[in-house]
Amino acid sequence: MELQLKITGILMIALALLHVIFPRYFNWKQELMPLSVINREMMYVHAFFIALTVLLMGLLCLTSAGALLGTALGRRICLGFALFWMARLCIQFFGYSSRSWKGKRFETAVHVAFSFLWLYLSGVFMFTYLG
Template identity: 30%
Template sequence: MTGLLAVEVQLRLVGAVLVGLGVGHVALPRVLAWRPQFAGLRPLTRQVLYTHTFFIGVMCVLLGLAPLLLAADLLAPGRVPAAVLGAECVFWGLRWGAQFVAFPPATWRGSRLHRAGYAGFTLLWTWIVAVFAAALLTR
């Protein structure tokens, strides 16, 4: 397959999106107005939340760099590319599942923006898992 639908191109696109998503974690506390919401938390709890958010962002960047920069290598035969693609499938597949478990309707039905975000992220995780699975199965 050639063009935009080629697996290698899709891997690079997924990689770019994941890097952008990871970098976007920097703005998450401001966008979600954490300062006033976290004001009542104990300092340790607040710091754990900020620290975990930072490391989740770093992981998104790292998990995105491989497909962004090494898409052709990931599609080559071998155990290491299969392991990397398999790990990405498992990781993002778990994130896809968490979309339905960790975010019940009560958390996103309140506003049009939250509904759009929920739908958008559901589609995003579905696409990411599908691309990694297609890469793993067609290499």
Template identity: 35%
Template structure:
């Protein structure tokens, strides 16, 4: 059993985001929506989305498999800081690029803030 609750929550957050990104094709009607843009843009969007899925799955696995290393080594703490800054940056980008006043957009923004908080928890002194 995984005893490090904050890192378990980080893993669950990452896995949830991976699943959410896998649903983009259906949620956003990408078959039809992306047909309206050029091939390079269509390819780049889908490739970047799949790389995010891979990234989130990888981060989630690291949180599950290497909690002591994430907390107890300079490299692990650097990775945690990287994720904190990733989620802070993603929150800021939400306000810059997606200025939409809808409940789902606000929920996503909150989820990004939650990511920053979750990944900062293992960095706090024990």
């Protein structure tokens, strides 16, 4: 299971770094222009802090897999991570409209790939918590 935690760490670090391209890929400069300044800034700030949180989760898994597996606190942290990623998995299906991806080859592939990623992360952390 230690290897699985380290793999999740690498995946989360990569996911955090992927956030760097969001503003350009999603054309935030133009798309967010109609919003008030505070709402526009909140999009950037929240995206930054989500990326930072995922990066720190990844670093914790990569550098402290043994502690996550071998201590009561580590297992509780894994329970929190499992709940976080399970919530993200639910949002994948209930928070986003299928119009964003249905009938579009690339977007559907991304939707499916990330659905499996959220499921994998949820599973690894839940199995770690359960011991």
